[in-house]
Amino acid sequence: MTMSPIDPGLIERHNADRRKHLDADYASLGERLSRRGVDIDAIARKVSAFTVAVPSWGVGTGGTRFARFPGPGEPRGIFEKLDDCAVIQALGRATPAVSLHIPWDKADPAELKGRADALGLRFDAMNSNTFQDHPSDPNQPLSYKFGSLSHADRAVREQAVAHNVETIRIGTAIGSKAITVWIGDGTNFAGQADLGRSFDRYLESMRAIVAALPSDWRVFTEHKMYEPAFYSTVVSDWGTNLMIAQELGEKAFCLVDLGHHAPNTNIEQIVSRLIRAKKLGGFHFNDSRYGDDDLDAGSIDPFRLFLVFNELVGAGEALDRLHPTHMIDQSHNVTDPIESLIRSANEIRRAYAQALLVDRAALTGYQDANDAMMGSETLKNAFRTDVEPILAKARVDAGGAIDPIAAYRGSGYRAKVAAERPASVGGGGGIV
Amino acid sequence: MTMSPIDPGLIERHNADRRKHLDADYASLGERLSRRGVDIDAIARKVSAFTVAVPSWGVGTGGTRFARFPGPGEPRGIFEKLDDCAVIQALGRATPAVSLHIPWDKADPAELKGRADALGLRFDAMNSNTFQDHPSDPNQPLSYKFGSLSHADRAVREQAVAHNVETIRIGTAIGSKAITVWIGDGTNFAGQADLGRSFDRYLESMRAIVAALPSDWRVFTEHKMYEPAFYSTVVSDWGTNLMIAQELGEKAFCLVDLGHHAPNTNIEQIVSRLIRAKKLGGFHFNDSRYGDDDLDAGSIDPFRLFLVFNELVGAGEALDRLHPTHMIDQSHNVTDPIESLIRSANEIRRAYAQALLVDRAALTGYQDANDAMMGSETLKNAFRTDVEPILAKARVDAGGAIDPIAAYRGSGYRAKVAAERPASVGGGGGIV
Amino acid sequence: MTMSPIDPGLIERHNADRRKHLDADYASLGERLSRRGVDIDAIARKVSAFTVAVPSWGVGTGGTRFARFPGPGEPRGIFEKLDDCAVIQALGRATPAVSLHIPWDKADPAELKGRADALGLRFDAMNSNTFQDHPSDPNQPLSYKFGSLSHADRAVREQAVAHNVETIRIGTAIGSKAITVWIGDGTNFAGQADLGRSFDRYLESMRAIVAALPSDWRVFTEHKMYEPAFYSTVVSDWGTNLMIAQELGEKAFCLVDLGHHAPNTNIEQIVSRLIRAKKLGGFHFNDSRYGDDDLDAGSIDPFRLFLVFNELVGAGEALDRLHPTHMIDQSHNVTDPIESLIRSANEIRRAYAQALLVDRAALTGYQDANDAMMGSETLKNAFRTDVEPILAKARVDAGGAIDPIAAYRGSGYRAKVAAERPASVGGGGGIV
């Protein structure tokens, strides 16, 4: 039996007050969809089956290089983070898995597994960290200031490889089946490093990591245009990422973070290309306007999120074979992280539900006839549909809340943990 | 013997007036370079050997969708274009080859070859055109409004393939050894076309074109982020281009146009990646601040142009094996096209000369020591060197002019052809 | 009585088939909105009262510098353009006014007025054109190749001023009350013109134009980041535009074209700033991903369009005093222009309707409490509402069609005019 940090009775009472309107809205939407030939229950079932992992670090307040403004009741370690993740899952029912970050979440694997089992959670892809120094860690005497897997010094590269191997080992013990490798390696000045030799060194290091993967594991490499490096970045774009996955072989796939591209980039086309190349590994969901802003999914450009899911749904079996991973990767600087993660998971499901509503036969017909107007409108019609009744139905049927943010606020959870967890000290680091 | 549209005596007199100062400046620079261990004559020899092709369409005035403002004496056909190209070569001595565009430059191959030989010119890569309709061409009854090589309709694709095959045939007859394929295919609306199926159709068409290549030919595919399509473009980025070149096999290479990337893109790293992938086919040189602005090379960001050449020179033998093609692709809207092409070829040589000055042994040492400051300064020192005396020396030794723009203005060529070539009618097309 | 190019009986039959579902959907939406305390009929009335002007040139097929692919039945002059505009209004009932462009639409003012009256149309802001040469116009002997209102040569500036004054004179005769001035003046190279002196000359010219304005007229100046100039543009951004409006006095206001900004720009904040400065003159609506793509409004980023209207609705009386003008400015390259304009007007009304649904009292409360989550959700709730029943109701009550695109296709109008209007010759201009 799952031990829940949220009283199930509270959720029941919350839903009881809202059930009548939900049923009416679901029926009304169902009627409208049936006119389009869509069975609302079939959509609801697919939505129910769609889940997205939450990042362990996402339940803490994020920040920028200028400052971090902690909120009350921040989790002080991985076990409190898991508690918060369980709240998100209890109310939203879209996030049964958590993605750990090593060394931040280092703990006894058996204890991790035990706590997750008790909370009804499981572990998604592991994340290694070679973009920071960990001076207190005796396994990491060398600095990553000038890179990690691509560092000019072989000893640093070996240390970074060893850290990834250790992360895989921990993941194996807790039931994970994949590792995501994102590095900050790059340069701030033309001439600081050789662009070609750095890439060669990176590939050599990655081959060593791939060699350490269990047979049923995958590795996801993640590209990013810039930050923390501001002139060049070793794994900067999907083209580079594709070269990496091709070199590393059948266990290697490309991870797409929606905020890691150049301005104006058509991300859904990258998704399409990676599906064709059989190298789409999955997503880090978030939203952004400027750079890697790590805002809540769908908050800046909800149509773009829909278009990404339109590619995924449209790919059909080609995607099924790839079974990409879905994870949220956000920085919650001004909201309660639990609320942002509940909302974001729901927005991701919203985009998925809307994409399921696209009339694909009609779309193909318009496309083959070069009817740009109706091809465009076919997507817009699906996007404009207010699918919230479907999302709420999926939640409530699985034991979640009709209005999970309201239910969360009603639960008093944040106040409770604020009382239990002393405030972390310090805010900004004076980095300008 | 070459028939020159510029009186050699004029060039001689021009140089005579300037020779003393050039010799002094060359000697002075040579002395400074020798302190750095560099032999100026060796640099000058390499510069002399470096050439870049000019595009036949570049000698006409360009324009935008808003208007085209023709200049006096515009060439009315390919033979007058060749005359103008010969002027550029006569004065600058960096551009012995011309790149033709079919059907714009369609003419009897023997006549083309004969005129080029007479002018001391040769033909570089051919360019096909399936981004426009040519209503008067009986071979092109179908419209490219909705695409060409990726069109939903097989008949349009076949027409586009046939046009490329014809372009190869013409090129074969005039001594070209490559074809550059740029298409405008893409969409203005999400849903207008299926991103994946469009790409599959493009690849199928390209395979047919590759099958038609003579054994000693190469094909260059060119990516571009956007324009004329404003939602998606089939060959949009270097990642897509790499996939294309990989699928098409050993004759296929990627062409990099400096203005075809997303804002902020690090183009020199793309160059480095394509060299590693053994798929760098060459360049369309120009400069840009916003989009595909097609401005004169080095006029907006000369340091970026230098950094591209820094990759090329730094790649050494890996690049030699690829022997990439170099071409200018610019739109001269407000300058005399002949002047812009003379200048641009010189700027490209300038970047090359500066890249040759980089102390590569020192650079490698700084890079291996993570000395970001000195790595950066090593490049900047080379870039800051005023290499104009080397460029002028290379020109003058080959029969060109010390100050080719001044010599051109002094020649009266533009006034002469303005008198001979009636002004083209019409300007803007009312497209807003 | 209005002479309509679309048979009213056709619209009636079209609506009869769809009326039952519309009524049901409107009632169902009304019920859901009433739960939020919103009176759907009040929203529908406001939507009915909101109109947007169409540009005369928008009913022709647009193009790019690479090519223009005309469609069948293109209007050959302003009177056929007005016919097409009347179709748009007959079906959509959101676009009773047309914006003319001089000299493209030059005709006898009395005839223009008469035809518009007969079609039930009126004239919105006039547009002058000094970004093209008009060689056949005896009033324009001088070229705008190097600028118009900011040209270095006083004679060219005077010619451009005179053209604007003539445009005002024509507008006065046909009932317009404003002129929009957009110029292409700028440079392609640093050094081509002095940035400060060019601006001074522009201001001097504009003062002469303002002096010619009738007392009840306004002038709208329009900024644009780039194109056709690719290094600098005289009226490049809203800061420059604000300086202009301040210098020109109380008749001068800033026009915001949604596609004329730098990548990532927050346009709705510019709208807010211009309202505060009492200088918001109005909009050119369209959508874009890269540059001035001139795509259909709301087709790329519908949430952005909503956020612009959220500022307008939120400004309340401050905006009413400014009574900004609303116009579509798009380039329809791959769709039937009539369809795109019907759709775009509807999308603009959609954004307006959604903005009307924002619970402003709640929003203010969340904002004052720094509740970023609920502030954000308050806007998203409004945006997610499918307001199509409101838009359709507004159309049908005013005599338009429930599904205007379908009704248009059913009308056979395009086939009819295709038979009457010979195809325009030629496509692309060979500008690359």
Place this chain on the structure above:
Amino acid sequence: MTMSPIDPGLIERHNADRRKHLDADYASLGERLSRRGVDIDAIARKVSAFTVAVPSWGVGTGGTRFARFPGPGEPRGIFEKLDDCAVIQALGRATPAVSLHIPWDKADPAELKGRADALGLRFDAMNSNTFQDHPSDPNQPLSYKFGSLSHADRAVREQAVAHNVETIRIGTAIGSKAITVWIGDGTNFAGQADLGRSFDRYLESMRAIVAALPSDWRVFTEHKMYEPAFYSTVVSDWGTNLMIAQELGEKAFCLVDLGHHAPNTNIEQIVSRLIRAKKLGGFHFNDSRYGDDDLDAGSIDPFRLFLVFNELVGAGEALDRLHPTHMIDQSHNVTDPIESLIRSANEIRRAYAQALLVDRAALTGYQDANDAMMGSETLKNAFRTDVEPILAKARVDAGGAIDPIAAYRGSGYRAKVAAERPASVGGGGGIV
């Protein structure tokens, strides 16, 4: 007498070894410049007179939200920072003033003044900080998490105003004459705050700060597109900044940080506009490719830096009346901060020297004749001139080093302070 942290004898010996070549290079350059009608000594005198302030925080290692990798011998407080600033000035002779940041640099004003006097330094503009919380400061009990000068809560705004007033008071005591106000206020989500009301509150707060300015002080407000806020920023662009300076009156001026603009922005035109508006207050110099990267001035796009100075030099008396302030604002993440500041000051002087070489009479002539080619080449000729001999001459004549980076490395200063100053603990903050 100035107490120098660098042994003057060391500099003398350093220069002695290099003097011969410098004299030769200076003479050779002088000869070439004299051919252009330029007196090299006059240029050198102007360069000598041009100085730029260094930021106190710039001598510490910067970082990103991902990590900070401290270097050896980091200054532990303002007095050690002043020591490092004195090294920069001793070797480079371009940076006699330091810009303080409160509360980071809070100390007894008399002691600050005394130490600066002893080191031969003075204080430039003060900087306030309301983008971070300072929990240990009893004057700042309220958090800036949701803004400072524009905060919804009056009490927070008053606290932020009081902090600025205190900063002015400290500055007055140490001889500063200006305060720079940069705030991080903004939002991460549409709806989080009202864009108009936030701006009104900001202006109200700023009026209170202006009211506290001594009569001979100026205030510089600094715009920035984004970061730390990722949806909207209160002072986001130069248009907003201009509105601010206009509202705040004659003591208020706009500060331009080169890295705070949208992609592709033409910054030099903004400079020109602000000069015309009589509101250019000065600069924060740095370089960037992506966002506010804070890289070393001129390291990414040296031509852009030159073009900014071309506007400044070209403005002549109009600029003199504004006497803008010049400051470096960079984040040194991978270099020795002292080296980066020495180099950056030199790059800024380089751009200034190159701008002085522009033949302005010729330029004006080309511009008036619309000779885009020669206008462009006139600027490029100046930019291409290797002015390092002039910069070195200015340094050495003022007591600095011919090669200041080499002299610094030879001095052993870093090793000395590394021994004296214990390493700061901790690196990354786990903010992702």
